[in-house]
Amino acid sequence: MFVRRIAVIGTGYVGLTTGACLASLGHHVVCADVDPDKVARLTRGEVGILEPRLAELVAEGVAAGRLSFVLGARQAVEPDAEIVFLCVPTPMGVGGVADLGSIQAVLSEITDVLAPDSVLVNKSTVPVGTAERTRELLGRDDVAVVSNPEFLREGSAVEDFLKPDRIVVGSASQDAAERVAALYSRLGAPTVLTDAASAELVKYSANCFLAMKLSYVNAMAELCERLGADIADVTEGMGYDRRIGQSFLTPGPGWGGSCLPKDTRAMLQIADSADFEFRLLRAAIDTNERQRQRIVDKVRLAVTGRRSGTLAHTRLGLLGLTFKANTGDLRDSPALAVAAMLRQDGAELVAYDPAVPADTVHPGLEPISVAADPELAAKDVDALVVLTEWPQFRTLDWAKLAGLTRQPVVVDTRNLLDPDVLARAGFRSTGLGRR
Numbered sequence: 001m002f003v004r005r006i007a008v009i010g011t012g013y014v015g016l017t018t019g020a021c022l023a024s025l026g027h028h029v030v031c032a033d034v035d036p037d038k039v040a041r042l043t044r045g046e047v048g049i050l051e052p053r054l055a056e057l058v059a060e061g062v063a064a065g066r067l068s069f070v071l072g073a074r075q076a077v078e079p080d081a082e083i084v085f086l087c088v089p090t091p092m093g094v095g096g097v098a099d100l101g102s103i104q105a106v107l108s109e110i111t112d113v114l115a116p117d118s119v120l121v122n123k124s125t126v127p128v129g130t131a132e133r134t135r136e137l138l139g140r141d142d143v144a145v146v147s148n149p150e151f152l153r154e155g156s157a158v159e160d161f162l163k164p165d166r167i168v169v170g171s172a173s174q175d176a177a178e179r180v181a182a183l184y185s186r187l188g189a190p191t192v193l194t195d196a197a198s199a200e201l202v203k204y205s206a207n208c209f210l211a212m213k214l215s216y217v218n219a220m221a222e223l224c225e226r227l228g229a230d231i232a233d234v235t236e237g238m239g240y241d242r243r244i245g246q247s248f249l250t251p252g253p254g255w256g257g258s259c260l261p262k263d264t265r266a267m268l269q270i271a272d273s274a275d276f277e278f279r280l281l282r283a284a285i286d287t288n289e290r291q292r293q294r295i296v297d298k299v300r301l302a303v304t305g306r307r308s309g310t311l312a313h314t315r316l317g318l319l320g321l322t323f324k325a326n327t328g329d330l331r332d333s334p335a336l337a338v339a340a341m342l343r344q345d346g347a348e349l350v351a352y353d354p355a356v357p358a359d360t361v362h363p364g365l366e367p368i369s370v371a372a373d374p375e376l377a378a379k380d381v382d383a384l385v386v387l388t389e390w391p392q393f394r395t396l397d398w399a400k401l402a403g404l405t406r407q408p409v410v411v412d413t414r415n416l417l418d419p420d421v422l423a424r425a426g427f428r429s430t431g432l433g434r435r
């Protein structure tokens with residue numbers, strides 16, 4: 001029932017969550033990373049990422065003797081790991097294709113130490129055909145390869161892992177697929193058992209669909225502005241249709257993060273390699289890029305009253321830098337993309353984000369002075385621009401902030417704040433697609 005040794009390679013958002021959650025389900029898990037500092041920190045119980053319950057599960061797993069951390073994949077796999085999960089990065093490579101360098105590095109490290117009858121499971125997001133190529137590369141008939149894509153979201157990784165909407169497992173080996181599916185049996189989630197290529201495609205297909213949904217909503221918000229309609233009412237009215245659903249219908253400064261942007265690009269390449277021009281997806285990506293410019297134009301109009309020109313000699317306070325709320329992740333954050341464009345336009349930028357301390361080092365933060373509190377970010381600014389939907393922004397002392405600004409203007413790119421509250425505090429505000 002419980003597996004005596006599962007190896008999880010890569011201890012990032014996916015790997016650490018997978019390791020800690022599988023240990024909490026009763027399995028014995030050894031997690032490996034290539035980064036010695038990370039392994040040392042995890043061994044001391046320092047999780048280092050903002051994920052509810054993750055630190056707690058790690059501590060419980062370690063205390064119960066079911067979870068440990070080692071340096072290097074080989075040490076986690078030998079001598080007798082029964083199931084090996086690959087949770088290493090697959091970032092955007094040249095031309096948008098997924099870069100499989102880390103996967104290849106792990107394979108060359110572990111091929112000769114994989115135990116007979118073990119199962120190699122890929123949880124990283126990889127192009128269709130990767131499982132098949134992995135099987136060829138391994139050249140081991142006694143090791144099965146399985147695709148088991150992960151659908152967790154950052155900020156709710158543990159909750160999503162333990163209460164998944166579904167489990168997807170694909171393999172040429174029915175027996176191996178069933179062994180992997182059995183790991184999750186206690187979760188009671190619908191399970192799709194399929195071939196490896198279909199499982200790999202489910203992952204891209206889901207992320208691309210979500211991206212298209214968001215681009216559709218952002219386009220609809222623009223249309224609302226032109227037609228005098230209100231996006232909140234439009235999406236509410238749409239969302240009651242159970243075929244559409246209420247979630248993922250909030251307009252914003254464009255979708256970002258470490259996955260949707262890279263996975264949509266990778267899907268275009270996958271389609272291209274199959275001689276299929278995926279125009280629908282291309283349009284969703286183009287709409288997303290345009291969205292950033294649309295935000296800059298909105299800020300310019302709100303601050304200078306002009307549709308063209310620059311933002312030279314203006315100072316802007318940005319509220320939110322992470323790619324969404326409840327995470328500290330700045331990777332591919334739309335807030336940073338918008339900030340870069342505002343800077344390019346001549347604006348001076350100061351920002352506050354509850355998950356980004358003033359001394360954070362990240363290339364996207366270079367044009368921004370990061371403040372330790374929202375009041376510092378409001379001081380002498382020509383506008384406050386909400387870029388991430390942190391719920392605590394709703395309850396800021398808006399009247400006090402208004403008094404600190406040079407011009408009491410708010411551009412709310414997340415439609416997070418109540419316009420009446422802002423008006424009472426003395427702000428002129430604008431959102432996306434609002435009447």
Ligand SMILES: NC(=O)C1=CN([C@@H]2O[C@H](COP(=O)(O)OP(=O)(O)OC[C@H]3O[C@@H](n4cnc5c(N)ncnc54)[C@H](O)[C@@H]3O)[C@@H](O)[C@H]2O)C=CC1
Nearest residue numbers: 010011012013014033034087088089090102124125150154
């Ligand atoms: N972040 C997310 O919300 C989700 C990510 N994914 C996919 O999961 C994969 C991993 O993503 P994240 O966990 O976000 O990445 P991450 O960047 O947070 O973590 C990856 C970890 O792998 C380690 N690593 C790199 N090369 C290694 C090697 N050769 N041996 C051992 N460890 C190595 C890194 O040091 C790092 O700790 C990607 O393919 C991603 O697309 C899938 C679902 C959700």
Ligand SMILES: O=C(O)[C@H]1O[C@H](OP(=O)(O)OP(=O)(O)OC[C@H]2O[C@@H](n3ccc(=O)[nH]c3=O)[C@H](O)[C@@H]2O)[C@H](O)[C@@H](O)[C@@H]1O
Nearest residue numbers: 150151152153154248249250251252255256257259323324
């Ligand atoms: O493959 C992955 O890595 C993961 O990618 C996304 O998860 P995540 O990157 O954590 O972020 P999301 O919550 O999907 O948000 C993505 C972007 O869309 C934006 N968004 C989301 C929802 C919404 O209504 N409006 C909106 O603008 C967010 O602010 C963010 O920039 C998917 O939701 C996960 O299912 C998937 O496993």
